[in-house]
Amino acid sequence: MAGATPIDLLVVTVDRRLLDQLIQLLVAPRSHGLKLLSCVQTWSTIGQQRTIVKHVRIRAAGNQPCWRAQVSRGIDTHVDMPQTEDSFGQATRAAVLGGTTTLIDFVPPMAPGQRLVEAVENRIAAINASAVIDVGVHPMLNRADDQVLTDIKTVIDLGCTSFKMFTTYPENLVTDGDAWRLMRAISDHGGLPGFHAENHTILGEAQRELVDQGRTGIADFAASRPALAETTAINTLCLLAKELGSPIWIFHVSGAAALRAVTDARAIGVEAYAETCTHYLTFDDTVFTGPEPWRYVLSPPIRSRADQAMLWDGVANGTVQAVGSDHNAYSLTTKRPTATDFRELPLGAPGVQIRTPMLWHQAVNVHGLSVGTFTEISAERAARALGMFPRKGAIRVGSDADLVLIDPTASWQGTDLEPSVDNSFDPYADEHGRGRPRHVLSRGHQIVRDGEFFAPQGGDRFLPRSPRS
Numbered sequence: 001m002a003g004a005t006p007i008d009l010l011v012v013t014v015d016r017r018l019l020d021q022l023i024q025l026l027v028a029p030r031s032h033g034l035k036l037l038s039c040v041q042t043w044s045t046i047g048q049q050r051t052i053v054k055h056v057r058i059r060a061a062g063n064q065p066c067w068r069a070q071v072s073r074g075i076d077t078h079v080d081m082p083q084t085e086d087s088f089g090q091a092t093r094a095a096v097l098g099g100t101t102t103l104i105d106f107v108p109p110m111a112p113g114q115r116l117v118e119a120v121e122n123r124i125a126a127i128n129a130s131a132v133i134d135v136g137v138h139p140m141l142n143r144a145d146d147q148v149l150t151d152i153k154t155v156i157d158l159g160c161t162s163f164k165m166f167t168t169y170p171e172n173l174v175t176d177g178d179a180w181r182l183m184r185a186i187s188d189h190g191g192l193p194g195f196h197a198e199n200h201t202i203l204g205e206a207q208r209e210l211v212d213q214g215r216t217g218i219a220d221f222a223a224s225r226p227a228l229a230e231t232t233a234i235n236t237l238c239l240l241a242k243e244l245g246s247p248i249w250i251f252h253v254s255g256a257a258a259l260r261a262v263t264d265a266r267a268i269g270v271e272a273y274a275e276t277c278t279h280y281l282t283f284d285d286t287v288f289t290g291p292e293p294w295r296y297v298l299s300p301p302i303r304s305r306a307d308q309a310m311l312w313d314g315v316a317n318g319t320v321q322a323v324g325s326d327h328n329a330y331s332l333t334t335k336r337p338t339a340t341d342f343r344e345l346p347l348g349a350p351g352v353q354i355r356t357p358m359l360w361h362q363a364v365n366v367h368g369l370s371v372g373t374f375t376e377i378s379a380e381r382a383a384r385a386l387g388m389f390p391r392k393g394a395i396r397v398g399s400d401a402d403l404v405l406i407d408p409t410a411s412w413q414g415t416d417l418e419p420s421v422d423n424s425f426d427p428y429a430d431e432h433g434r435g436r437p438r439h440v441l442s443r444g445h446q447i448v449r450d451g452e453f454f455a456p457q458g459g460d461r462f463l464p465r466s467p468r469s
């Protein structure tokens with residue numbers, strides 16, 4: 001049959017115009033009388049210049065099977081929209097302009113008397129109404145009554161397979177006994193229990209000591225939430241996981257001690273996952289004595305430079321599975337920048353827009369990690385752990401064609417990235433980096449062209465995920 005022999009193209013470019021031509025080939029192969037069979041991109045250094053290398057396999061149109069490009073990159077595992085002031089439309093637009101193609105949001109804690117199923121269905125409806133990229137959810141659990149235990153199976157069947165529980169914040173915390181009960185129900189049905197792990201009473205004691213000494217300024221914020229609170233919570237929860245034979249996901253691992261607690265649990269046979277966040281990989285605790293320190297008040301706190309180095313080791317050697325933004329898009333009015341007492345500041349900061357460019361810059365340019373390690377930490381490990389693989393996080397036949405083309409030579413400043421809410425603040429405003437997303441395809445449709453939001457793809461964007469087998 002005419003055209004049956006595939007044609008291989010190798011495109012090596014630092015030229016954005018060539019990238020544009022290539023994207024045309026990707027999104028409209030039929031207009032060229034060609035069918036796209038596969039597309040794999042890598043990067044290499046030629047001379048002094050980092051260069052994009054794309055291997056495209058095409059075939060003349062005929063009766064041959066037509067495969068789309070399968071490239072999945074950019075999964076943000078931690079977007080805290082229940083706490084914040086942006087919509088799914090705004091947050092997902094900011095995310096995709098920054099090269100994030102999938103994010104996992106949360107179902108807000110249940111209101112008194114509200115059923116878990118109702119809370120989850122409301123969240124799915126809100127996502128489908130306005131999100132422009134695929135969004136999954138971790139339901140937050142703040143009760144362990146029989147109704148919740150019954151609903152856990154139902155929401156896992158709906159595709160919400162990972163959960164978040166809190167060991168602090170009095171309005172939502174679960175006791176160790178509740179955690180045990182909920183973990184059993186979740187793991188029995190193939191779900192993944194996850195935790196905000198800071199021991200509430202140790203936080204209370206640390207803060208009492210500081211208050212007694214009159215140390216309530218932002219410079220003392222990190223001391224008010226010591227690593228000891230994280231490690232004691234992680235140790236206890238991992239012992240429960242071991243007893244139950246349950247997997248466990250630890251959200252926002254902030255430093256060396258918490259990561260060691262997770263790896264210690266693995267050493268005794270616990271299937272324990274560690275998520276860290278962009279801010280722990282970017283900043284250290286000197287921000288609390290620098291300009292506008294209120295911008296960095298979030299929890300668990302940003303820790304020392306040595307902690308940050310240990311997290312990068314974990315990214316490089318595979319002990320860290322995911323990097324979330326822990327995006328909390330407060331307006332300036334809510335964040336209260338004039339507050340000088342750390343107890344008056346709401347915890348959290350925005351960051352969904354900068355996660356991928358910052359992770360690329362830090363991983364590839366600063367820490368010298370391979371592009372392969374970047375793609376693993378940016379998407380693949382999280383996709384595997386959170387029931388999205390191989391639909392997400394893989395370049396395969398049958399996977400979603402979520403493709404991010406990064407121009408590795410393009411420089412950026414934090415303020416170049418579009419915020420998701422007006423009148424907000426940006427802890428990354430003064431940061432610089434190199435490597436900027438130029439084109440983004442979501443499920444095969446181009447939605448960012450040359451750095452501009454191009455066209456929202458209609459349709460439901462709630463992303464159901466698979467339970468563990």
Ligand SMILES: [Zn+2]
Binds near residue numbers: 252
């Ligand atoms: Zn948390």
